[in-house]
Amino acid sequence: MTYDCSFLGELDLDGDVSFGDSHRDGRAGDWGTPDEEKVRPDAVVWPGSTEDVSKLLAAATERGVPVTPYAAGTGLEGNATPVEAGISLDMTRMDEVLDVRPEDFQIDVEPGVIGSAVDEAVASHGLFFPPLPSSGEFSTVGGMVATDASGMKTVKYGEVADWVLELEAVLADGTVIKLGSKAAKTSSGYNLKDLVVGSEGTLAVVTRVTLRLAGIPAQKRAGRAVFASLDDATAAVADAVTSGVDVATIELLDETSTRMANAYSDTDLPDAPTVFFEFHADHGVDEEVAFCRSLFESNGAERFEVSADDTEMAELWQARKDLAYAVQSWDPDLRPLHPGDVTVPISAYGEVVSYAKELAADRGLIIPCFGHAGDGNVHYSVLVDPDDPESVELGERTYSDIVHRALELGGTATGEHGIGLGKREYLVAEHGEAAVRTMRAVKDTLDPTGTLNPGKIFPDE
Amino acid sequence: MTYDCSFLGELDLDGDVSFGDSHRDGRAGDWGTPDEEKVRPDAVVWPGSTEDVSKLLAAATERGVPVTPYAAGTGLEGNATPVEAGISLDMTRMDEVLDVRPEDFQIDVEPGVIGSAVDEAVASHGLFFPPLPSSGEFSTVGGMVATDASGMKTVKYGEVADWVLELEAVLADGTVIKLGSKAAKTSSGYNLKDLVVGSEGTLAVVTRVTLRLAGIPAQKRAGRAVFASLDDATAAVADAVTSGVDVATIELLDETSTRMANAYSDTDLPDAPTVFFEFHADHGVDEEVAFCRSLFESNGAERFEVSADDTEMAELWQARKDLAYAVQSWDPDLRPLHPGDVTVPISAYGEVVSYAKELAADRGLIIPCFGHAGDGNVHYSVLVDPDDPESVELGERTYSDIVHRALELGGTATGEHGIGLGKREYLVAEHGEAAVRTMRAVKDTLDPTGTLNPGKIFPDE
Known part of the structure; x- marks a missing residue:
């Protein structure tokens, strides 16, 4: 499909427009889009202002031209792939930090600001942005808001939605609306803010974000523990969370993942299930670490290393940080399918991980499992010969099969990457026909012409 | 207006139906509805099951009969007043605790369960429900969800929405939907859960709630501090919050409020601005208290009392706990108008409080100001001769004027009681025409016949 986008030249935008091949190619998919599923947009627009976004959306809606918001392209579910071509709306040049209000623990940013730049802008005030995802050095705030992302510290601090106070957003017809409040809490009217957060650019385009921030803790510890068996490791994680250990991060790598990490990062971890952790506190951090250690050891931890030194902490963690690349480069003849995640209640965590490993054993497959274990989150990839x-x-x-097992266990098909293209088939299984019908009705109300990011979230009818 | 509700007898409900005067009178308004604004419903229905709610709503929608959800009636904004008569849907008999899963920090309840009963159901597991409002001994979980309530501990733990994981709800046409997930986080589909939370029964009727719980902290301290001036007291609160003092509760009573509290509770507090506080921690609680004390004293605190003893803590707090009654009974010839709240960013807290006090002085009015200061929340009443x-x-x-000042300062017209009837005139001033139009569109989509709680939230057109 191709759309006539020549009207873009008449809009008198502050920003830029390109019809060039390399620009279009660069926005034909995201990190999660295999080459054969990429679709080139007909044009790329870099808006320079909210007014640009408003003008563009009004004009595109009037002409029936699809608009797919784009930013860093770090999504894993094809969330920003322009499946019906049209316009790729690249938000990366709206990248200003607009205001920092340390006394209110707040920052206002444009959506193209990179996640780690938020931390840089507020560090001198002793503040940080806790839900930053692992891709935070690349991903934009707008992208994180679009998928309601979360990260390693979500087990202590919550997901992105919990840290978004107020949004400015543009509806498909060009209307600019303000959602949420700069007050710490509000019960005023419908919560449209959390409806737009996580809607993957299908309901509105976010043009300004007020984020809440947290104080950098006085005490940090990081480390890892090695377990003899995967069952021991998942039981230890669940035991720690259920016992209320105040962890800031608790990550699991199964044996397959540690082997991949060792190969890629040139580390010498035992090829065994390993739990990486970090603690944040203002008081008593060593008591919490000791409590965690005792729980881990009673669950069979064989090696427990911890440090308060920044360099040592980083070394202990290196293997975890490199893991996404390690999985990609494990075997040049194999490709990891859909590197997504499922998330289950913590009591079901061991069950969903062991189910994945049983399938791997029974079916002769390589399935590394890792992730933000404290949230009940498993990232897994199935390696296949393409x-x-x-x-x-x-x-x-x-x-x-693994997604469906997670749903049976009371979990969700995606804890942090959104539905995009890759998880559409699970939407009804997770939410039921009636809830999905209600979601569709909301979409049809806010974007009746289907301008915004068509083809995403909902299964084909 | 009167509706023929004789069809109720034909629905074969598990629950009960009444056309009796005393039942109808009892649901003609809530704690915030003055007698002259009360409206008797034509019938009261106590559903016994989700199926009952579904049957009833389908039948009422078909016949164009309004349905106003009702529970404890503790709302302060007329949220449950059946302004167009019709059916009062009393949820208080759906009051079972369905399941407690301590390993997941979760409880499933029916909406009629009283807030404090949640704490009782989980205390033996070392858990509690942190956002319980001050009315928690009376208010139901369903009511708290409907207004996205919050309470004294919200400054540390967040509001009710933050603790709701999953809902079962019935739409106006009788469709039963499941919203949210039992997983700790999800990015799957639109967040309809947080759209229904805080929608005051205008979008759906909640029939089951899965709440998240927190571990009871190992250390608690409670106390109060007296200040020479209101400016000192508000500056001390803002300073503590901005400095990241880890308070669980921080409440302000202005001089007018302490005078009322002394009269009602027979306490001997100085008639001076007083800050009540509570600390929760697993480690280092006394260090936090000492840090807070130093900040308070540098802001002019004249008396700082703190205790770790349950009885003593309760005594120190008695005046704060009785305050709502104290305001009501201050002068039999005066009536407190709309005892609601506004909430502003913490840096604007002193400004909104002193604005209210200036108006009181300039206009010769009695305006007690108190509330959850750490959230930037002010409850205030204007006492008038009715x-x-x-x-x-x-x-x-x-x-x-005070609400508009709060909005100018980046705040919200209601931090925790909802819009109901009393705050409808501020909705557009707070959110803008376009956002309110979007809210209306959502309402029209989910409840096209306007069956559910008509007359609330939106200003008359």
Whole structure:
């Protein structure tokens, strides 16, 4: 499909427009889009202001031209792939930090600001942005808001939605609205702010974000523990969370993942299930670490290392940080299918991880499992031979079986990456026909012409 | 207006139906509805099950009969007043605790469960429900969800919405939907859960709630500090919050409020601005208290009392706990107008409080100010002579001036009681025409016949 986007030249935008091949190619998909599923947009627009976004959306809606918001392209579910071509709305040049109000623990940013730049802008005030995802050095605030992202510290601090106070957003018809409040709490009217957060650019385009911040804790410890078996490791994580250990981060790598990490990062971890952790506190951090250690050891931890030194902490953690790359580069002949996540209640965490490993063993597949274990979150990839249709089919089926198992256990098909294209088939299984019908009704109300990011979230009808 | 509700007898409900005067009178308003604004419903229905709610709503929608959800009736903004008569849907008999899952820090309840009963159900597991409002011994979980309530501990733990994981709810046409997830986080589909939370029964009727819980802290301290001036007291609160003191509660009573509290509770507090506080921690609580004390004293605190003893803590706090009654009973000839709240960013807290006190002085009015200061929240009442139209008019105007000042300062017209009837006139001033139009569109989509709680939230068109 191709759309005539020549009207873009007449809009008199502050920002820029390109019809060039390299610009269009660069926005044909995101980190999660395989080459064969990429779709080139007909044009790329970099808006320079809220007014630009408003003018563009009004004109595109009038002409029936799809608009797919784009930013860093770090999504893993094809969230920013312009499946129906049209316009890729690249928000990366709206990247100003507008205001920092340390006395209110608040910052106002444009959506193109990179996550780690938020931390840089507020560090001198002793503040930080806690839910930063692992991709925070690349991902934009707008992207994080679009998927309601979360990260390693979510187990203590919550997800992105918990840290968004107020949004400015533009509806498909060009209307600019303000959502939420700069007050710490509000019961005023419908909570449209949290409706837009996580809606993946299908309801509105966010043009300004007020984030809440947290104080940098006085005490930090980081470390890792090695377990003899995966069951021991998942039981230790669940035990720590259920016992109320105040962890800031608790990450699991299964044996397959540690092997991949060792190969990639040139580390010498034992090829065994490993739990990485970090503690934040203003008081008593060593008591919390000791409590955690006792729980871990009673669950069979064989090696427990911890440090308060920044360099040492980083070394202990290196393998975890490199893991996404390690999985990608494990075997040049294999490709990881859909590197997504599922999330379950913590009591079901061991069950969903062991189910994935059983399928791997039974079906002769390589399935590294890792993730933000304290949230009940598992990232897993099924490695397949992309040239072998049977391998791909088996991989797809296995991937899907794990999502369905997570749903049976009271979990969600995606804890942090959104539905995008990749998880659409699970939407009804998770929420039921009636809830999905209600979601569609909301979409049809806010964007009746289907201008914004078509093809995402909802399964084809 | 009167509706024929004789169809109720044909629905074969598990629950009960009444057309009796005393039942109808009892649901003609809530704690915030003056007698002259009460409206008797035509019938009262106590549903016994989700199926009952579904049958009833489908039948009422088909017949164009309004349905106003009702529970404890502790709302302060007329949220449950059946302004168009019809059916009062009393949820208080759906009051079962369905399941407690301590390993997941979760409880499933029916909406009629009283807030404090949640704490009782989970205390033996070392857990509690942190955002319980001050009315928690009377208010139901359903009511708290409907207004997105919050309470004294919100400054540390957040509001009710932050502790609701999953809802079952019934739409106006009788459709039962499930919203949210039992997973600790989700990015799956639109966040309809937080759209329904705080929607005051205008979008759906909640029939089951999964709440998240917190571990009871190992250390608690409670106390109070007396200040020479209101400016000192508000500056001390803002300083503590901005400095990251880890308070669980921080409440302000101005001089007028302490005088009322002394009269009602027979306490001997100085008639001076007083800050009540509570600390929760697993480690280092006394260090936090000492830090707070030093900040308070550098802001002019004249008396700082603190205790770790339960009985003593309760005594120190008694005056704060009785305050709502103290205001009501201060002068039998005066009536407190709309005892609501506004909430502003903490840096503007002193400004909104002193503005209210200036108006009181300039206009010769009694305006007690108190509230959850750490959130930037002020409860205030303007006392008026209900038999003197000039006094009522001046009171109304003053009340309104304070709300508008809060909005100018980046705040919200209601931090925790909802819009109901009483705050409808501020909705557009706070959110803008376009956002309110969007809210209306959502309402029209989910409840096209306007069955659910008509007349609330939106100003008359």
